[in-house]
Amino acid sequence: MKIVGLTGGIGSGKSAAAEIFVSLGVDVVDTDKIAHQLTAPGGMANPLIGAAFGAEMLGNAGEMDRPKMRAMAFENPAARQRLEEILHPLILTQAQNELAKIAIIKAYAILAVPLLYERLTFRSMLWRTISIDCTEETQIQRVIQRPGLSFAAAKKIIAAQAPRSIRLQLADDVIHNGASLSSLRSQIETLHMRYLGLLSRTDLRA
Numbered sequence: 534m535k536i537v538g539l540t541g542g543i544g545s546g547k548s549a550a551a552e553i554f555v556s557l558g559v560d561v562v563d564t565d566k567i568a569h570q571l572t573a574p575g576g577m578a579n580p581l582i583g584a585a586f587g588a589e590m591l592g593n594a595g596e597m598d599r600p601k602m603r604a605m606a607f608e609n610p611a612a613r614q615r616l617e618e619i620l621h622p623l624i625l626t627q628a629q630n631e632l633a634k635i636a637i638i639k640a641y642a643i644l645a646v647p648l649l650y651e652r653l654t655f656r657s658m659l660w661r662t663i664s665i666d667c668t669e670e671t672q673i674q675r676v677i678q679r680p681g682l683s684f685a686a687a688k689k690i691i692a693a694q695a696p697r698s699i700r701l702q703l704a705d706d707v708i709h710n711g712a713s714l715s716s717l718r719s720q721i722e723t724l725h726m727r728y729l730g731l732l733s734r735t736d737l738r739a
């Protein structure tokens with residue numbers, strides 16, 4: 534089974550795109566969800582985070598204090614790197630476990646990775662990558678609807694991610710998500726048919 538990486542900047546529409554793939558019968562493994570599970574109460578990463586950063590980075594139920602950690606990682610590159618060193622191997626193992634459970638008859642599965650082009654962790658597993666693309670203005674408009682995310686914070690997050698031009702350059706396939714959700718769906722349906730066509734060629738199957 535081939536694995537297709539799905540990425541895009543904050544608010545580009547990765548989750549919306551993933552939902553559409555699921556509706557077409559494609560399995561999606563979401564590394565963001567895995568990261569949340571690993572740092573939720575009972576999550577495997579919490580003891581390591583406590584040991585590296587101190588108990589003050591954990592909440593009452595032993596979960597990672599997400600806002601505190603986000604603030605720290607944003608201000609302090611060494612802390613961000615340490616956090617990634619803890620999380621990435623755990624995310625990779627869990628993603629591989631989830632991918633291994635997907636039925637062998639599936640031609641491909643999607644691996645959603647927000648920072649796919651910024652980090653090397655997943656690249657070697659992927660058959661190809663999709664970038665969900667929209668303008669920065671659209672990204673900001675979408676994410677400031679979320680509680681607690683200001684215009685300035687959204688700008689800061691966008692500035693810390695790979696520039697749009699790099700994502701467009703590195704993607705094998707680009708889905709434009711600056712218009713309606715039905716336009717997003719129809720592009721994904723077309724891409725899905727193309728992938729199934731490519732993967733019906735025995736020379737491309739693995």
Ligand code: ATP
Pocket residue numbers: 541542543544545546547548549550647675676710711712713714717
């Ligand atoms: P994040 O990087 O924060 O996880 P994301 O890339 O997964 O974000 P989504 O959560 O899918 O982005 O989309 C952000 C918001 O924009 C959501 O509320 C979603 O419903 C909305 N949205 C996405 N695409 C469209 C669209 N084409 N038209 C209208 N709203 C959209």
